[in-house]
Amino acid sequence: MKVKFILLGAMVFATSVAFSQTGNLRKAKASYDKFNEVKSIGNPALGASDLNAAKEALEKAIEHEKTMELAETWTYYALVNADLALLDSTEASAGYMQKAVEAREKAISLDTEKENEQNLSILNSILAQYELNNGVKAWDSQDFESAYSAFDKGLNYLPGDTTLLYYSGLAAVNSQQYDKALSKYVELVPIDSFSNNKQIILDVSRLYLMQGDTTNAIKYAEVGASKYPEDNELATQNIELNLMAGNQDKIINTINEQVAKDPNNKNLHYYLGIAYSETGDLEKAEASYKKALEIDPNYLEANINLGGLILNRGIDHFNKTNNASLPQSEYDAEIKKAYDIFDSALPYLEKAVEVDGNSYLALANLKKYYEIKEDQAKIDELQARIDALQ
Template sequence: MNIKSLLLLAAVASAGTSVYAQKNNVNKAKTSIAKFEELKGAGTPQLALPNLKTAQEAIDLAVVHEKTKDNAEAWTIYSLVYANLANLDKSADEAKKAEDAIVKAKELDKDGANKDNIRVSEQVLGQFNFNLGAEEYQGQKYKEAYDSFEKALTYLPGDTTLIYYGGISALQSNDYAKAIAKYKELIPSKEFSSHKQIVVDLPKLYLSAKDTASALDYAAKAVEMYPDDNAAAVQNIEFNLIAGREKEILAGITAQLAKDPNNKSLNYYLGIAHSANKNDAAAIEAYKKALAVDPDYFEANTNIAITMMNGVREKLNVLNNDRSLSQAKYNEGVAKIKEEIKPALVYLTKAVQLQPKNIDALTNLKNYYVFMQDEAKTTEITAQINALN
């Protein structure tokens, strides 16, 4: 946020000579506030403070004097003085005086002679509320911070930093609706330094708000805006998988893998997509590629084993439902299935090694031993599961 001083007090002419004597305090305040701004701009705020106090004393008298109480310039200077005091003193009371003075100055300034200096007052009040919001945010008062940033925006409309800070304050207080509104407001501002992060994070906010349709929509838009960004591409894939859109995203995963073939997560996601599309062989191949990159990838070890076990389930069902088979033929069929399922044991065991207290991993291993009719191992794993419950 860049607050630019537009103080033009020296350029504002006195409004006639008939009330000159009554305007001495206005002129004194005007001269003092101009000196204050000059010294403050030179980086010497302590030297500038006496001029601000002088301006305060003079303008306090001017705005109650019969001849100047309805003078637009007087109320403009009053707003400048108290806006700066509020900033220096961190005073809400002084900020309120500046706010009220701005309203009064605008009502009286029929010809717009003071509009530039009124705008300066608004900028200073915007800075005051920004500073207040930043302090509240640091103190983890996120709702209050949001309100302060929102108030600052009334004086500094369209300020991208304020919009962003308002968004992250709303996010910290789990007010997803307000956070989403602020993030969406920043989408057209492509020059904003955090634009890409905003575009990528917006779908997450929608997902947190349980608006899956909008999350998918903005995840796709993030890829459109930043087609070469890996985070945007992977997020779009993940959200589509969460939404059960494996068929729709399969091509997207394949395209991203062409750019990054050794990405373990992408290979894992490809496995999930193939599994959902009943292509077990392709799924197993994808999981193997993920494990080639990271043998300790828990999810890939789990999924490849389950895919292998599920792949022979239909064969077992066929055997169980075929009443024409002799016992010998049935036993022969079961023996073949047991051989086919044996490769899953390596991955099931690895998953338990990686997460020995994971009940799902232990249950998968137990189910394998149940099918293999290994009573000793079944009892052993059952005891491990019982000890965790």
């Protein structure tokens, strides 16, 4: 994982106070300014002595009666400890972080006039950076729950930050906390400027599907397909989910639009075959499956569906003829038509078994054909193959 550094040499702004400053607060600010000069050129460790000098001065300032209740004192105390937490690689880092967090709360409560708002905003970036760093360390150790916790804490300081939202969602997915992943990813959906926006929308749809929430899965698939009409993956997700939900009438036009854009996409023709079949337009369904097989003759599902569709059409014609009162000559002609339909299904039924000899559907459909033809040897052979699958 590549880390986006939220804070890179942030400037700390000077603020005025209504009371005269003591020497310790002035000294702390001067030392912290020196540290930031070094930090701004990418070498914060070189300013460690100035940072510690600032800390010592501030520890005195928070005990002095003239500065102990100043928002500026606590803001700088929080800033200094936050930077120390970032610099320190030992267990002491957590202690600095705790002091920074407590000082931040004190500063916020005292800053009623919002005079330290800019510096508190910078402080939030430093605290978020600390949590981001911890999250990345946990991620690299495959401790995804701890990574999520750290990234989520970072959002307390930078609500809505896209990097933290994305990383926390990703860590939640990897720790199988899918509800938490959704809560983060959903926030990213409307942010067009986020570089992975398309993938996020697709992931949101898939996560809802994993949760058994088909309604929201379809909702976000449709959002993605509308927002990125040229993206095949989002279009396919939208089509598949609507087919699963039985929205064939609704999705047929969408599939045809995609076919017009990508006529050699075998899956689109297959989906169109399913949609037409479910709506009862069997002629168009058959044509769609055949188009898919023109593109890929070994397309297993298209062979299974087309063979089964034709077989069922023959069965319907056979039953309709048997239930009609027809002269013998007409009856014989219609029964022959039914058997001709059965025979036209055979190439697809056989091809399906050829492509995948372990497909239950392929074997069962071919067995049905031979049951109609009353070929006991073939029936027994296929039944043995079906039994072997179990």
